[in-house]
Amino acid sequence: MIRKLLKGGKGFEVQSVFTVLLVLCETALEVVLPIFMSNILNVIQLYAADEMSIGLTSAVTVYDFQGGTRGLLTYGVGTSVLGRKDILLNTVYSYGILMVISAILSLTFGSLAGWLCAVAGAGFSKNMRRMLFDKIQGFSFANVDKFSTASLVTRSTTDVNNAQNAFMMIIRTVIRAPAMLIFSTVMAFVNYAEMAWIFLLAIPALGIIMACISIKVHPLFKSMLKRYDKMNADVQENLVAVRVVKAFVREDYEEQKYRESTEAVRNAQLKAEKLMILMNPLTSCVMYGTIIGLLVIGGKRIAIGEMQGGTLTAMMSYCTQILSSVMMICFIAVQLVLSRASIDRIFEVLETDSTIKDGEQTDKKVNSGSIDFQHVDFSYSDNADNLTLTDIDLHIESGESVGIIGGTGDGKSSLVQLIPRFYDVFRGRILVDGTDVRDYSVFNLREGVSMVLQKNVLFSGTIRQNLLWGNENATQEEIEAACKAACAHDFIMSFPDGYETDLGQGGVNVSGGQKQRLCIARALLKKPKIMILDDSTSAVDTATDAQIRKGLKELSADMTTIIIAQRISSVEDCDKIVVLDDGKINAVGTHEQLIETNSIYQEVYRSQQKGTVEQGGED
Ligand SMILES: Nc1ncnc2c1ncn2[C@@H]1O[C@H](COP(=O)(O)OP(=O)(O)OP(=O)(O)O)[C@@H](O)[C@H]1O
Ligand SMILES: [Mg+2]
Numbered sequence: 001m002i003r004k005l006l007k008g009g010k011g012f013e014v015q016s017v018f019t020v021l022l023v024l025c026e027t028a029l030e031v032v033l034p035i036f037m038s039n040i041l042n043v044i045q046l047y048a049a050d051e052m053s054i055g056l057t058s059a060v061t062v063y064d065f066q067g068g069t070r071g072l073l074t075y076g077v078g079t080s081v082l083g084r085k086d087i088l089l090n091t092v093y094s095y096g097i098l099m100v101i102s103a104i105l106s107l108t109f110g111s112l113a114g115w116l117c118a119v120a121g122a123g124f125s126k127n128m129r130r131m132l133f134d135k136i137q138g139f140s141f142a143n144v145d146k147f148s149t150a151s152l153v154t155r156s157t158t159d160v161n162n163a164q165n166a167f168m169m170i171i172r173t174v175i176r177a178p179a180m181l182i183f184s185t186v187m188a189f190v191n192y193a194e195m196a197w198i199f200l201l202a203i204p205a206l207g208i209i210m211a212c213i214s215i216k217v218h219p220l221f222k223s224m225l226k227r228y229d230k231m232n233a234d235v236q237e238n239l240v241a242v243r244v245v246k247a248f249v250r251e252d253y254e255e256q257k258y259r260e261s262t263e264a265v266r267n268a269q270l271k272a273e274k275l276m277i278l279m280n281p282l283t284s285c286v287m288y289g290t291i292i293g294l295l296v297i298g299g300k301r302i303a304i305g306e307m308q309g310g311t312l313t314a315m316m317s318y319c320t321q322i323l324s325s326v327m328m329i330c331f332i333a334v335q336l337v338l339s340r341a342s343i344d345r346i347f348e349v350l351e352t353d354s355t356i357k358d359g360e361q362t363d364k365k366v367n368s369g370s371i372d373f374q375h376v377d378f379s380y381s382d383n384a385d386n387l388t389l390t391d392i393d394l395h396i397e398s399g400e401s402v403g404i405i406g407g408t409g410d411g412k413s414s415l416v417q418l419i420p421r422f423y424d425v426f427r428g429r430i431l432v433d434g435t436d437v438r439d440y441s442v443f444n445l446r447e448g449v450s451m452v453l454q455k456n457v458l459f460s461g462t463i464r465q466n467l468l469w470g471n472e473n474a475t476q477e478e479i480e481a482a483c484k485a486a487c488a489h490d491f492i493m494s495f496p497d498g499y500e501t502d503l504g505q506g507g508v509n510v511s512g513g514q515k516q517r518l519c520i521a522r523a524l525l526k527k528p529k530i531m532i533l534d535d536s537t538s539a540v541d542t543a544t545d546a547q548i549r550k551g552l553k554e555l556s557a558d559m560t561t562i563i564i565a566q567r568i569s570s571v572e573d574c575d576k577i578v579v580l581d582d583g584k585i586n587a588v589g590t591h592e593q594l595i596e597t598n599s600i601y602q603e604v605y606r607s608q609q610k611g612t613v614e615q616g617g618e619d
Pocket of ligand 1: 145380388406407408409410411412413414415454535
């Protein structure tokens, strides 16, 4: 896990290492402060005793700062009171100054560490997000299907945040807590070894309590995170499909669904918190038990003159430092285990290879646009028992126009998606220009094949920006020519801002038919050798549909065109028409041939003719 986290911290090694070093310095200073305080208090005790002329019954030891040496100085009964007073006051001042310097240094180190840690943490999440985004860009459709879009979004956002917290905790707290525990325990023994054994009882007691609770709480937290996932997915789905929700007046249903998700999160949170609440009283018991132990033993020793008040105060400070660092270690352990789930989810994406890889013929480009399906079987699940397409054998000449007709779910989209390798075939092969599609580089293959997807998408930005996606170097003339061919130019010009019209997020400002035409124009700008229109004119009227087909032919006569359509009228003038039935080719022929010989085609034709006649009759 640490190795994985370090991968994300690349480029921020200096900040990360300095954070660790500064935290160590800060902790060391925090740990010596109680010793200084103890010495000051002990000296004050001596001073007060002198003031009251009580005199001392035993010798006390403090570090001597007189003359710059750091040796032990013993003051016993009988030392001259006046001389002692000066020495004591000087010692108090020396320790006071040391305390102030240590506190300022500790604060400075702490602030610097905090700042560097924030820089490294922000850099870590930037790295992680970029790595994830780059990886996802290279994913095939099959990869995206496997993870699901919602999950990839959650992994790039919430999970990265969790991992960032873990990373920051590791470079800041994971070092600090054990360092504090070790330093403080050592100092407690240095300060007063005869009493420090109490900590050797308290530390394991507290550790066991925290570990037991953490082990019990961990699965509860995990299930809470799962419910969080579901709640996030609900919000995401609702926002993406907000138009459908409104169209079906399903707001109440959605509200209820969301209420249930939030209720589930609340219940899971409460379950976990109930156990976490136990932590406070139990840890307080150990903490106060230790303090009472220290007071009882320390009090007795002070009473018999074996210990000074300042030493006891220092032991109290170490008690707080030691026990809070044990608690911190347990807390970090819980947090790290929790973030581990997120880190694993991130690395599951990062370590997944795209199922679509470049072929060996990296220089090969699509030149003519002929397509050969040779006994192709295809399955979304790579399973021979669950084939979406079976034994597809089809030859398409360069420059031909091919229509594909078939019922919904019969595999039309699946068939054409194999040409630009959105998915790979299960068996058989597909040749483009006589070369297996798997031998091309993915870039060159997709440069040669333009596809207007059934679920087409426009991006935020102007119409021009969207069109330039097809070819970023396209001139205004080329843009207009493509838009004219796709019957988009006229409606674009009817907007006050023309090609500079802002489309809003996801192209919300244009109608379904306009969107389809913009998508066709965008695909045309790529000047592809093969153009695939997957139900891309379903929302445009029949006359415009015919005009678009004419426009395509005029713009590029030698372009191979594949048109998937529900309407016979969209494909009837194609060079050949493929009838697809339940993932298999039922027939291939021209409109005239099929209307004579193919029952499925006849059926579809008749039903559509009937519709037209009925419509005409109503008019
Ligand atoms: N990403 C996917 N993962 C798994 N199965 C899928 C996926 N996409 C489609 N399918 C399944 O493959 C079959 C063929 O779907 P396809 O989208 O190719 O049909 P289609 O002929 O294009 O239908 P339509 O006319 O409705 O667009 C369907 O049964 C569908 O459920
Ligand atoms: Mg389809």
